[in-house]
Amino acid sequence: MSLPNTGDWERDVAALIERVGDDLADGRYPMAMLNNPDLYPTELRRIFGHAWNYLGHVSEFTEPGDYARRYIGEDPFILTRDESGELHAFLDSCMHRGAQFCTAESGNTSHFRCPYHGWTYKNDGTLQGMPHMAEAYQDLDEEEIALTEAHIDSYRGLIFGRIADEGPTLREYLGEFTWYLDVLFGATSEGMTVVGEPHRWEADHDWKTSADNFSGDSYHVLTTHQAGLETETLARGPWEKLDDFPGASYLACTDRHSVGYYLSQEEGTFMGYPDSIRDTLNPALSDEQRELFSRSVFHFGTVFPNMSIIHGIQSGGWGGPWACIRKWNPRGPGTTETTSWWLVPTELADDEGFLEDSHRGWESLSPGGAFESDDLTIWEGISDSSGAVTHELRETRGNMQQGLGAMSDEVETVEDPLHGPAAVTSKGLYFDERNSQTLLRSWYEMMRQGAPES
Ligand code: FES
Ligand SMILES: [Fe+2]
Structure with a gap:
């Protein structure tokens, strides 16, 4: 197999992944697996999209409203404790047109207000309201709109998040x-x-x-x-x-x-x-x-x-x-x-x-x-x-x-x-x-x- 010659991106990546398995059998690995622009998007999807990813420690989020920007792969999440004390990890992407609604690295807030058109969310991810709601959104199902959340769980104060819906529990993953x-x-x-x-x-x-x-x-x-x-x-x-x-x-x-x-x-x-x-x-x-x-x-x-x-x-x-x-x-x-x-x-x-x-x-x-x-x-x-x-x-x-x-x-x-x-x-x-x-x-x-x- 020659990676660059097939012109088939998916087949090249699949072949390289199989080479990793083959090479590992005798303690080797393909050097080309590091800094590889073809492989990288697959890593984001298959590894970071499905693994339990470390996000932060509970001691950073002691008060309701405490939040910090954290990443799963390259996806920007906001890890926050809501007013009832529950932790959430929201994708930093407004449910209107996808603008990033959090403009600071960390802080404390009860609400996030999107800077694009002003939609506002409570720190439990539910919609609080938006400008001109009565005129512009008379039939809107407000209940249906909420920030996109990662699954989160913690062990010994370590908070992990997972994007994919299916997969092992955190305990199973940590084993x-x-x-x-x-x-x-x-x-x-x-x-x-x-x-x-x-x-x-x-x-x-x-x-x-x-x-x-x-x-x-x-x-x-x-x-x-x-x-x-x-x-x-x-x-x-x-x-x-x-x-x-x-x-x-x-x-x-x-x-x-x-x-x-x-x-x-x-x-x-x-x-x-x-x-x-x-x-x-x-x-x-x-x-x-x-x-x-x-x-x-x-x-x-x-x-x-x-x-x-x-x-x-x-x-x-x-x-x-x-x-x-x-x-x-x-x-x-x-x-x-x-x-x-x-x-x-x-x-x-x-x-x-x-x-x-x-x-x-x-x-x-x-x-x-x-x-x-x-x-x-x-x-x-x-x-x-x-x-x-x-x-x-x-x-x-x-x-x-x-x-x-x-x-x-x-x-x-x-x-x-x-x-x-x-x-x-x-x-x-x-x-x-x-x-x-x-x-x-x-x-x-x-x-x-x-x-x-x-
Ligand atoms: S994109 Fe957030 S309010 Fe429009
Ligand atoms: Fe070192």
């Missing part, structure tokens, strides 16, 4: 990954709280590249972030030296989502949070979940398709600990707008000293920080070269074979309830790419079927 979300977002009784407004920036990389990186790419840290690793103070932490890292690193993937974490040998690390965290632990956690949190140093992962997590100790004088949710909003082939939220345990949300340290940690992973610029340069280069005609004509294959068969030394499969219900959990830093394979397999399943299985 066994809820076990890890419990530890990440429900370790303390009051859960996590978003602090401040999220950061946003746009860069020329494919959304899949960053989702893959956060799913468990510890391997890149050795090279991409070498300068940071070589600073003497970074080695300080629960380990004496960097060589201790491999014995503390784990990757775990369910059938759709992935997580990675570093653990100390002893309990009591608690991601580096102050000792007071011990008094706030959520009694609903299982003993295994509590032990995992207690020994945790650092977590990261990706909820398919485009929500990533990074949480834990920051050392090297860069502050911390902190928790961050990333959302990789697709903005065209090979272009992503990142939204980055900073979260802290609710019990620590008023602790000024802690917040100052935590904020410095979070900032180190923003475009102005030491680590983000390392990654962005690489990711943009990937996008640039992945769009090459050469990759299409030669059908070149990228490599994610670590962890397959007998490929990787110093990687052992772990079976211990402490590590949760993941399909595969492995120990040994750097040399396992099964989380990346999981991300692409999730991509393949949805692109092939047009929707997720439960």
Whole structure:
């Protein structure tokens, strides 16, 4: 098959999707799947149109009328809490002629008034009225007109939305990954709280590249972030030296989502949070979940398709600990707008000293920080070269074979309830790419079927 030669867009895309499935069988992938203008519209429809997409955290929407603009794929939604306390996600498109009715990124309002002709909606999406209603709309069925809504549901304060009517419930979609979300977002009784407004920036990389990186790419840290690793103070932490890292690193993937974490040998690390965290632990956690949190140093992962997590100790004088949710909003082939939220345990949300340290940690992973610029340069280069005609004509294959068969030394499969219900959990830093394979397999399943299985 040669992608560019058939002149048949649909057949080319279908063939490329099948190549992803074939190549994955031996840990490869078609390089041409990144920054691909033919594939991209199908991703928007089949993946973002059908997946449960992360939209925001309940702590951002505490009062009736609180709202913020959020995206599913490229579709602009307004996530809001109505006057009765219910959450909604409305497509920002007026039911008269489709104008965007929300002109701010976030705020609080009981009504949205369209700037084109003035139709006005309550924050539950129903029509309030319009100018000259008595003269112009004498037979109008007002009940029938309401803003278009996405289906929404939440887990541990994380609000997700889905466009398609049919599909698995959020619980089914998250599956066994809820076990890890419990530890990440429900370790303390009051859960996590978003602090401040999220950061946003746009860069020329494919959304899949960053989702893959956060799913468990510890391997890149050795090279991409070498300068940071070589600073003497970074080695300080629960380990004496960097060589201790491999014995503390784990990757775990369910059938759709992935997580990675570093653990100390002893309990009591608690991601580096102050000792007071011990008094706030959520009694609903299982003993295994509590032990995992207690020994945790650092977590990261990706909820398919485009929500990533990074949480834990920051050392090297860069502050911390902190928790961050990333959302990789697709903005065209090979272009992503990142939204980055900073979260802290609710019990620590008023602790000024802690917040100052935590904020410095979070900032180190923003475009102005030491680590983000390392990654962005690489990711943009990937996008640039992945769009090459050469990759299409030669059908070149990228490599994610670590962890397959007998490929990787110093990687052992772990079976211990402490590590949760993941399909595969492995120990040994750097040399396992099964989380990346999981991300692409999730991509393949949805692109092939047009929707997720439960
Ligand atoms: S498009 Fe909104 S009132 Fe006309
Ligand atoms: Fe990185």
